[in-house]
Amino acid sequence: MLGVLVWIFAWWLTEAVPMPITSMSPLFLFPLFGITSADDVASSYMDDVISLVLGSFILALAVEHYNIHRRLALNITLVFCVEPLNAPLLLLGICATTAFVSMWMHNVAAVVMMMPVATGILQRLPSSSSSTEMVPPAVGKFCRAMVLGVIYSAAVGGMSTLTGTGKALSPYLHKSHLKRELEMLGPMSFAEKMVLSVFGGLVVLWMTRNITEDIPGWGCVFDGRAGDGTVSVMMATLLFIIPNNIKKGEKLMDWDKCKKLPWNIVLLLGAGFAIADGVRTSGLAEVLSKGLVFLETAPYWAIAPTVCLIAATITEFTSNNATTTLLVPLLIEIAKTMRIHPLLLMVPGAIGAQFAFLLPTGTPSNIVGFTTGHIEIKDMIKTGLALKIAGTVFLSVLMPTLGAYIFASKAGV
Incomplete structure (x- = not known):
């Protein structure tokens, strides 16, 4: 098992083989090396957490399609975008918001909720251009700091700092420009309100499934059989049922809009669960414990x-x-x-x-x-x-x- 792990992670780190293909390697490496059966390793690629991520990705696509993330990003940026622009303060605002949200829900849910807001801010920067070679170094650094800040602040409630980029970002995040863009979006449409309602309902259901040991959540009604993935897929399904009130017969989401789903990332996550099961079933976990x-x-x-x-x-x-x-x-x-x-x-x-x-x-x-x-x-x-x-x-x-x-x-x- 240890040799297979070295093999897989070497491919991941060097990207000698495309990452999605490396993510599928446990499907043939584990059975061939006698670690787990083909059925067992394949079942790891559809875990409850993967269901959670899939449903969350669909909701995130809906938020992005109706520009809700842009509206939220503009409002949050206006709060923390002082003049002259203080890039560390803006980054701190996003990270602090993520950390606070993660106190009340699953870390994954907090990241899924806040990442579209963060990327909405980043879309105003030159990094959204197809030519990454023209991205100013300070802007590229800020983009990396923003994404990593959301991930890590959800995990540990930490705060990130960034110095030396305020002047470089000022042309793209000027407060008057932000207000003008927010006004151009106009009032929220029916479709935006419904998507936001579905997203809000998802957050509430996530928070109340299991509250405390003394105060059971709604999950106890189903004897613990319902998970976060159950809720995520259920709420995502509503997007394909509720009309968008724009064109007769059209729903908030259709499958064509879901073609942008990052299936390569789903495979990557499945590989992680397959490796976890392989470490346990191969006996490597016991060896590590005895150490x-x-x-x-x-x-x-x-x-x-x-x-x-x-x-x-x-x-x-x-x-x-x-x-x-x-x-x-x-x-x-x-x-x-x-x-x-x-x-x-x-x-x-x-x-x-x-x-x-x-x-x-x-x-x-x-x-x-x-x-x-x-x-x-x-x-x-x-x-x-x-x-x-x-x-x-x-x-x-x-x-x-x-x-x-x-x-x-x-x-x-």
Whole structure:
């Protein structure tokens, strides 16, 4: 399994083979190398999360078709677009909004909701031109920062900064021009209102499916059988039923408008789930787990960064949930042996599992950002590595100090 992983990720990183083709390689590599059966690996390519992404992509296409993302982008930009233009403030506004939204819904849902707004702002810049060679360096940098900021702020609630681009962006984001363009859009049409209503309904259903342990959401009515993907596809289906009130017989969406669906990204996400299943069924997960036994004799101050680093590494090759499921039971047993509070190990392990910043396959949120075309894998690695290190250092300081105090550990500093 490890050799197959190296093979697949080498193709992904070097792009020696087109990424969609590499994403399909588990379909023949896993059965031929005896990792999983053909049926099992094929089923990984239609997971509930993939259903969520598919439905969300259709909704995003509807938002884009009716220029709703442009209207939202202009309004948000007007709030944070002070004169003279402060590019870091504008970027901070988008990231802070995304971070706030992600507090109340699934990270993927937050990214799907905010990415069209971010790209709506970027469409005003020269990067939307077909000739990427003519893009000013500062503008290209801002585009990458915007997309990565939305992805990462949804994951950790972080904020991004950007310096040295305000003057370069001023001609494209002047406040008077923004107001003029907003006026040119006119009042919202019936179709825009209906698409926005469907999108709002989707957000509400996502937020209320499972509220808290004490306050069950509507999902309990279906005994947990309904997932986020169920809601996403259901609400997307409404777009093909509700009329657009523009032309008789026309609906808000039709299949011709869906031809722009990024199927290559769906394959990429499916490959990520296939790899996660392969890591588990091949026994590689158990081998990795046994390698953590050394923590029982490790210095107390080194435990948090080690656990976080291990989780942050594994999560790049498998899903966040799979990483947590793999590590948490073992960390609990190690904590018992060390006679410390289990959360001193579980917290850095669980948080480290969210640090999937380096590869598009790390989380569905990364894939949503990757579809914009503004970032490449090398951009994610360059920025994500710094975030991964910063997060590990932050936990390394907090867990032996504040963590030990909160959890009343005898081994605390």
